[in-house]
Amino acid sequence: MFTHKIPQPLSLLTLLTISLAQINYCSCINAKSLNFSVASAFFPGVATFYAGPNEHDGGSGGACGFEDDGLVAPYNGLTAAGNNDLFKSGAGCGTCYQVKCTENVECSGYPVPITITNECPGACNDQHFHFDLSYKAFRLLAKRGQGFALQKHGIINIQYRRVQCSYRWTPIVFRIAKGSIRGQYLAFASEFVNGDGNVGAVELIVSKNNVVLPMTISYGATWATGFSIPDTSVGPYSVRLTTIESGRTILATNVIPADWAPGQEYRSSVNF
Numbered sequence: 382m383f384t385h386k387i388p389q390p391l392s393l394l395t396l397l398t399i400s401l402a403q404i405n406y407c408s409c410i411n412a413k414s415l416n417f418s419v420a421s422a423f424f425p426g427v428a429t430f431y432a433g434p435n436e437h438d439g440g441s442g443g444a445c446g447f448e449d450d451g452l453v454a455p456y457n458g459l460t461a462a463g464n465n466d467l468f469k470s471g472a473g474c475g476t477c478y479q480v481k482c483t484e485n486v487e488c489s490g491y492p493v494p495i496t497i498t499n500e501c502p503g504a505c506n507d508q509h510f511h512f513d514l515s516y517k518a519f520r521l522l523a524k525r526g527q528g529f530a531l532q533k534h535g536i537i538n539i540q541y542r543r544v545q546c547s548y549r550w551t552p553i554v555f556r557i558a559k560g561s562i563r564g565q566y567l568a569f570a571s572e573f574v575n576g577d578g579n580v581g582a583v584e585l586i587v588s589k590n591n592v593v594l595p596m597t598i599s600y601g602a603t604w605a606t607g608f609s610i611p612d613t614s615v616g617p618y619s620v621r622l623t624t625i626e627s628g629r630t631i632l633a634t635n636v637i638p639a640d641w642a643p644g645q646e647y648r649s650s651v652n653f
Contacts, residue, residue, distance in 0.1 A: 423540035426510035428480065430519035430532060431462065431501075444500035445474035446558060446570035446603035451498045451515065455548045455573060458517040462499035466510045472625060473497045474602035475571075475578040477546040480512060480522070482539045487527035493518055496546065496578065500601075510541060546578040552649045555620060555636060558603055561643045564615065568605035569637070571622055576653040580604075581625035588617045588635050615639055620649075629653055 444462070451460040461480075467473050479492035501513035520528030522539070531537065551573045558568035571580050583604040585594040592614055599605040616639035623630045633649035641647065 421542050423479075423481070423542045424510070426480070426512060426539050426541045427508045427536055428461075428482070428512045428514050428519065428522070428539045429501075429505075429536050430514045430516050444468070445471065445498050445601035446556065446568075446599075447474075447498050447572055447601075448556065450556070450572060451496075455551045456496055456498065458515055459493065459495050459521075460498040460515045461495045461518065462501035462505075462513040463497045464501050464505035464508070464511040464513075467497055467512065468500040471598060471601040471603075472579055472581075475546070475574055475580070477544050477578050478512075478541050479544055480514070480518075480539050480541045482522045482531075482537055484538045485531060485534060487523045487531040488537075489522060489524045489527075492542075493521045494544070512539065512541065546573075546575050548573045548575060548652070552652050553622070553631070553633060555633070555647045555649070557637075557641055557643050557645050557647070558599070558605070559643045561641075563641065564612075565610060566606060566608050567610065567618075567637075567641075568599050568603050570602045570604075571620075572602075574622070574624070574653065576629060577624040577626045579625050580622050581628075582623040584621040585637075586619040586621060586632075587614045588619050590614075616641060624653065 450456060452458055463473055474497060476497050478495055480495060481490060481492040482488035483490045495512070495514065495518050501511060505511040505513055519532060523531040553574055554572045555569045556572060561567050567585065571583070574580060580602065583596045585596050585606060587594065590613070594606050594610065594614060596604040596606055616637055617635045618637040620633045620636055621630060631651055631653055633651050636649045637647050
């Protein structure tokens with residue numbers, strides 16, 4: 382059983398590091414929502430870490446369809462793979478949290494913002510609300526110079542709370558799945574979604590005639606059409622997204638061009 386410790390003051394450099402991480406990453410600054418807010422209480426969970434040993438390694442977004450975007454802005458390596466309580470069969474992809482630790486002497490007690498970008502299956506489900514943090518995010522839970530010592534514990538008790546995502550000045554980006562085939566099958570993930578962070582419905586709209594092509598979840602945060610896109614339904618395409626908790630809707634007009642290609646990202650001009 383861990384003994385609760387009152388967080389000790391951090392150095393100015395450590396406070397600046399965490400503050401810059403939150404500002405640049407921007408998933409947890411403006412935590413306002415119909416169903417959760419930054420003012421809400423923290424709840425108990427556990428954390429491990431994956432990836433590394435480079436402290437800037439942000440892990441992978443494979444199970445959500447985000448590829449290696451966790452390494453770069455606006456995620457900036459502050460990501461986590463979640464167990465079933467967090468990943469939610471893909472419905473948790475893109476959701477934002479603050480996590481902190483206080484029960485180990487190395488803990489700073491200050492919250493670190495993260496986004497769920499991957500799944501932690503198997504043994505991660507032996508505990509409730511298990512965050513398998515990126516190497517970088519885990520080390521930021523510690524006081525200055527104590528990151529390696531905190532990692533030696535392997536698994537630690539943490540506190541977490543769900544917050545609203547806020548990727549400052551970053552529009553929604555659509556990442557085309559590598560298995561997509563132009564004229565036959567189109568699948569993509571929506572990234573950097575402000576607010577809820579996760580998407581509950583996706584509509585693909587043919588820009589030239591406003592025909593709506595049905596899309597269903599393929600895996601994680603990746604939605605797909607069927608294998609029979611009509612010749613009359615070639616791009617460019619607009620995309621309408623509806624979030625899960627708040628039910629808000631947004632339209633990205635002509636965001637996917639007619640000559641789209643698998644593996645490419647297409648940046649919209651909108652966000653919630």
